[in-house]
Amino acid sequence: MEIFEECAVINDLLQANDGTEARNRLIRLLDQHAREGIPYSPLVNHLIRESGLFPYLDPETSSWQDRFIFESFKVDIGQETPVTLHREQSLVLKHLLDGDNLAISAPTSFGKSLIIDAYIAVKKPNNVLILVPTIALTDETRRRLSKKFSAEYKIVTTTEVELGEKNILIFPQERGIQYCDKIEKLDLLVVDEFYKASQNFDKERSPALLKAMMKLGQKATQKYYLAPNISDLNDNPFTKDMLFLRLDFNTVFLEKHELYKEINKDAQKKNDALLQILGKQETKSLIYAGTYSNVDSVATLLIENTEREHSELLSAFSAWLAANYHPNWKLTALVKRGVGFHTGQLHRSLSQIQVRLFEEEKGGLQTLVSTSSIIEGVNTSAENVIVWSNKNGKLKLNDFTYRNIIGRGGRMFRHFVGNIYILEEPPSPADTQLELTFPDELLADVDEEQYKKELTKEQLAKLLQYKEDMAQILGRESFDRLRGEGVLISGDTELISEIALAINSDKKVWRGLATLNASTNEYWAWILRKVIKLVPAGWDATYTKFAEFVRVMSSNWAFSIPELLDQLSEYDVTIEEFFKMERNATYKLTALLSDVNVIQMEIVPEHKIDISPFIARLSKAFLPSCVMELEEYGLPRMLAKKIHASGLVNFEDEELDLHSAIELLRAIQSEILEQVEGLDSFDRYVLDYFFDGIALQKPRAVDAPVQ
Amino acid sequence: MARAKPVVLETISFDNQSQAHAFFKEMLNRYVPGEIVSNEDSIHLAELFKRHPSYPTKIGSGINYFEVMPEKFGTQCFCAVLQDGTKEGFSYPKCVTQRDD
Numbered sequence: 001m002e003i004f005e006e007c008a009v010i011n012d013l014l015q016a017n018d019g020t021e022a023r024n025r026l027i028r029l030l031d032q033h034a035r036e037g038i039p040y041s042p043l044v045n046h047l048i049r050e051s052g053l054f055p056y057l058d059p060e061t062s063s064w065q066d067r068f069i070f071e072s073f074k075v076d077i078g079q080e081t082p083v084t085l086h087r088e089q090s091l092v093l094k095h096l097l098d099g100d101n102l103a104i105s106a107p108t109s110f111g112k113s114l115i116i117d118a119y120i121a122v123k124k125p126n127n128v129l130i131l132v133p134t135i136a137l138t139d140e141t142r143r144r145l146s147k148k149f150s151a152e153y154k155i156v157t158t159t160e161v162e163l164g165e166k167n168i169l170i171f172p173q174e175r176g177i178q179y180c181d182k183i184e185k186l187d188l189l190v191v192d193e194f195y196k197a198s199q200n201f202d203k204e205r206s207p208a209l210l211k212a213m214m215k216l217g218q219k220a221t222q223k224y225y226l227a228p229n230i231s232d233l234n235d236n237p238f239t240k241d242m243l244f245l246r247l248d249f250n251t252v253f254l255e256k257h258e259l260y261k262e263i264n265k266d267a268q269k270k271n272d273a274l275l276q277i278l279g280k281q282e283t284k285s286l287i288y289a290g291t292y293s294n295v296d297s298v299a300t301l302l303i304e305n306t307e308r309e310h311s312e313l314l315s316a317f318s319a320w321l322a323a324n325y326h327p328n329w330k331l332t333a334l335v336k337r338g339v340g341f342h343t344g345q346l347h348r349s350l351s352q353i354q355v356r357l358f359e360e361e362k363g364g365l366q367t368l369v370s371t372s373s374i375i376e377g378v379n380t381s382a383e384n385v386i387v388w389s390n391k392n393g394k395l396k397l398n399d400f401t402y403r404n405i406i407g408r409g410g411r412m413f414r415h416f417v418g419n420i421y422i423l424e425e426p427p428s429p430a431d432t433q434l435e436l437t438f439p440d441e442l443l444a445d446v447d448e449e450q451y452k453k454e455l456t457k458e459q460l461a462k463l464l465q466y467k468e469d470m471a472q473i474l475g476r477e478s479f480d481r482l483r484g485e486g487v488l489i490s491g492d493t494e495l496i497s498e499i500a501l502a503i504n505s506d507k508k509v510w511r512g513l514a515t516l517n518a519s520t521n522e523y524w525a526w527i528l529r530k531v532i533k534l535v536p537a538g539w540d541a542t543y544t545k546f547a548e549f550v551r552v553m554s555s556n557w558a559f560s561i562p563e564l565l566d567q568l569s570e571y572d573v574t575i576e577e578f579f580k581m582e583r584n585a586t587y588k589l590t591a592l593l594s595d596v597n598v599i600q601m602e603i604v605p606e607h608k609i610d611i612s613p614f615i616a617r618l619s620k621a622f623l624p625s626c627v628m629e630l631e632e633y634g635l636p637r638m639l640a641k642k643i644h645a646s647g648l649v650n651f652e653d654e655e656l657d658l659h660s661a662i663e664l665l666r667a668i669q670s671e672i673l674e675q676v677e678g679l680d681s682f683d684r685y686v687l688d689y690f691f692d693g694i695a696l697q698k699p700r701a702v703d704a705p706v707q
Numbered sequence: 708m709a710r711a712k713p714v715v716l717e718t719i720s721f722d723n724q725s726q727a728h729a730f731f732k733e734m735l736n737r738y739v740p741g742e743i744v745s746n747e748d749s750i751h752l753a754e755l756f757k758r759h760p761s762y763p764t765k766i767g768s769g770i771n772y773f774e775v776m777p778e779k780f781g782t783q784c785f786c787a788v789l790q791d792g793t794k795e796g797f798s799y800p801k802c803v804t805q806r807d808d
Contacts (some may be wrong), residue, residue: 508739515741523741526777 031416052087078148105230108407125187189220207441252410290389760807
C-alpha cells in the first residue's frame with residue numbers, strides 16, 4: 001500500500017465527514033507503520049490529529065501544531081506521567097468535570113475506565129464508589145487504582161471495613177448494597193457495565209444492581225455509568241436526569257475473517273480451521289466457545305492435536321494444579337500446551353492466575369478458551385479472537401454480546417488491528433436499546449408511594465398483597481420494623497412470603513437450625529435440605545449432594561481440595577461441581593439462610609436460635625479470618641495455609657482483619673519468601689503476583705511539595 | 708380375634724402395641740434431629756430400648772443420653788449416645804414389636 005495515496009484517501013474521507021471509515025483506514029495504516037518500522041511522517045501525524053486519535057501522535061515527527069495538541073490533551077491520571085486523551089475521552093472527562101451525570105456507551109477499546117482515573121486525579125473527590133460486575137473486575141480495578149491512589153485513599157473492596165477519610169470503594173453490587181447505610185455522601189458513583197441492570201442481560205443479578213443503583217444513587221452527587229454498544233436508553237427511574245452519550249469511537253480496527261462461510265457448519269472443517277489458525281499464530285488468541293461443554297470440547301481437541309510447549313513456567317503450573325486441585329483435571333494437561341480456560345465456574349484465584357499467565361509476553365499461556373466470562377469478568381484482550389460458537393449458554397448469541405466478544409480483539413498501544421476469526425455464523429446486526437424496568441424481585445424493598453409512577457398495576461397489587469400477608473404472619477409492627485431496618489437481603493416478595501409461611505406453618509422443624517451452631521456437623525444436612533428446598537432451582541446439584549457438600553466444606557481449612565473431593569467421592573463430585581457448589585454456598589445459601597434467620601427470630605423467638613455465627617463462617621467457605629478475602633487479592637488458600645503453618649501469620653486469629661493482614665504480609669514479604677517451607681516455583685510466581693497487587697503507591701514527582 | 712399384646716415397661720404400661728407405638732411416635736415427633744431427649748422422656752425411652760432385639764450389642768459401653776437423629780428420606784429416629792461418644796440409632800417400632808425385620 002502506498003502510504004501517500006492512502007493518506008489522500010483518508011483525507012478525502014475526513015473531508016466528506018466519514019470519520020469512522022477514515023479512522024479505520026488510518027488505524028490500519030498505523031499498523032503497517034508499526035509492522036514495517038516506519039516512522040510517522042508529519043502528514044500521518046496530521047491525519048491522526050484530524051481523526052481525534054491524539055494519543056497516537058508522535059511528538060518527535062509531528063509539526064509543532066500537532067505537538068501542541070498532543071500536549072494540550074494530556075491529563076493527570078494518577079500515574080508518574082500524564083497521558084494524552086483522545087478527542088472523545090476528553091469530551092467525556094469535560095462533562096464529568098463540569099458536574100454532569102453521564103451514562104455513556106462506547107466500544108471496548110475506547111478507554112472508559114481511564115476517565116475515572118483522570119477524574120479522581122484532577123478533582124480529588126472524597127468518596128468514589130465503583131460498582132463492577134464481578135470479583136475479578138473488583139480486583140483488577142483495585143490493582144489499577146491502588147498503584148495510583150493508595151497513598152491518598154483507602155481502597156475498599158470487601159464488606160465490614162472501617163472507612164477512611166477519603167475512600168475509593170470497589171464492589172460488585174451485592175456488596176455495594178451493604179454500604180448504603182455506612183456512607184453519608186458519595187462524590188461519584190460509577191457503574192461499570194451498567195447494561196447488566198437490565199433483566200435481558202443478567203436475569204439473576206440485575207435486581208441487586210438496580211437496588212444498588214437506586215440506593216447508592218440517592219447518596220451520590222454525581223453519577224457515571226458505562227456500557228459498550230448501547231444505541232439507546234429508555235426513560236426509567238434509574239438513569240433519570242442523566243445525559244446519555246453514544247460514542248462509537250474505536251481506537252483499534254477489527255479485521256474480520258468470515259471463515260464460517262467456507263466451513264458451512266461442518267464440524268471437521270471447523271476443527272481444522274481452529275487448529276490451522278492457532279498453528280500459524282505467534283500472538284495471543286482468545287477462543288470464545290460459548291458453553292461449558294464447548295469449552296470442554298475445544299480443550300479436548302487441543303490436547304489431542306497440539307504439542308506441549310517448552311515452558312518451565314507452564315510445567316510448574318500444571319504440577320501445581322495437579323497437587324492443589326485434581327491430578328486428572330483436563331486443565332493440567334491443557335496448560336502444558338500453552339492453553340488455559342476461563343469460565344464463570346472456576347475458583348477466582350485460578351482465573352486470575354490464568355489471565356496473568358495469558359498476559360505474560362514469554363513463557364505464559366498463548367491461548368485462552370472461554371465462555372462469556374471473559375467479556376464479563378475481566379478486561380483482557382488479544383490480537384486474535386476466534387468465535388468458535390454462536391451460542392451463549394443455551395441461547396443463541398445476540399449481536400450485543402457478539403460485539404462485546406469481538407471487541408476483545410486489539411488493544412490501544414499493543415496491537416492496532418485485532419484479527420477476528422468467525423467460525424460460526426454471527427448474529428445479524430441489531431441496535432440494542434437498554435430497557436431498565438422495575439423487577440418484581442425488588443418490590444419488597446421499595447416504598448410504593450415513592451415509586452408509584454414506575455410500578456405497574458400488577459406490581460402495586462402484588463406489593464400490597466405482600467405487605468398484608470407479611471403483616472398477618474409477623475404482625476404489622478414486626479414487619480414494618482424489618483422493612484425499616486432493611487435486614488432482609490432478598491427483595492423478592494414471593495421468596496420472603498414463602499419463607500415466612502414455611503416457618504409459620506411448621507414451627508418445630510426450624511428448631512433444627514440450632515444444629516448449625518453445634519460443634520459437630522453430623523446433622524447439618526437434614527436442616528439444610530429444608531432450607532434449600534425453599535428455593536427449588538439453581539443449586540447445580542441435588543439437595544442431598546449440596547447439603548453434604550456444605551457439611552464437608554466445613555473442613556476447608558484442615559483439608560486440601562483433593563482430600564475434600566475424596567471425602568465426597570460417594571456423591572461423585574467433580575472439581576467443576578466443587579467450584580460451583582462453593583460459590584452457591586458462599587453467596588446464595590448465605591443470603592437465603594440470613595433471611596430465614598431473621599424471619600424465624602421474629603416468628604419463633606422462643607426458640608432462642610440465632611445462626612448468624614454459622615452464616616458468617618459459611619460466607620467465608622469456613623476458612624478462618626480473612627483467608628477468603630485474601631483470595632480475591634490473589635493469595636489462594638493453599639498458600640495462606642503454608643504461611644500459617646510456618647508460624648509467620650496466625651490466620652486462625654479471628655481478630656485478624658483483611659487490612660491488617662495485608663499490612664502484615666507486606667511487612668514480612670521477604671521472611672515469607674525465605675522461611676515458608678514447601679514453596680515450589682509456582683507458589684513463588686503466585687506470591688509475586690499477590691505482593692505486586694498490595695504494593696504501596698510509589699510517591700509521585702507531581703505530588704512533591706513545592707519548595 | 709387375636710388377643711391384644713400389652714407392652715409393659717418398668718415405668719409405663721400400654722394395653723396393646725398400638726398404644727405404645729402412638730405414645731413413642733408422638734414423643735419422637737416432638738423433637739427434630741440434633742435435639743437431646745428430655746429426662747422425663749428418657750426414663751420411658753430407656754425402658755423401651757431394652758426391648759430392642761439387638762439391645763445387648765447396641766448398648767456397648769453404656770448409654771450416656773438419648774437424642775434424635777435424621778434418617779433416610781427426611782425422616783428421623785431415636786439415637787442412644789453411648790459413654791464412649793458413639794451413636795446408635797434405633798427404631799422405636801422394632802422395640803415395640805420386638806421383631807427384627
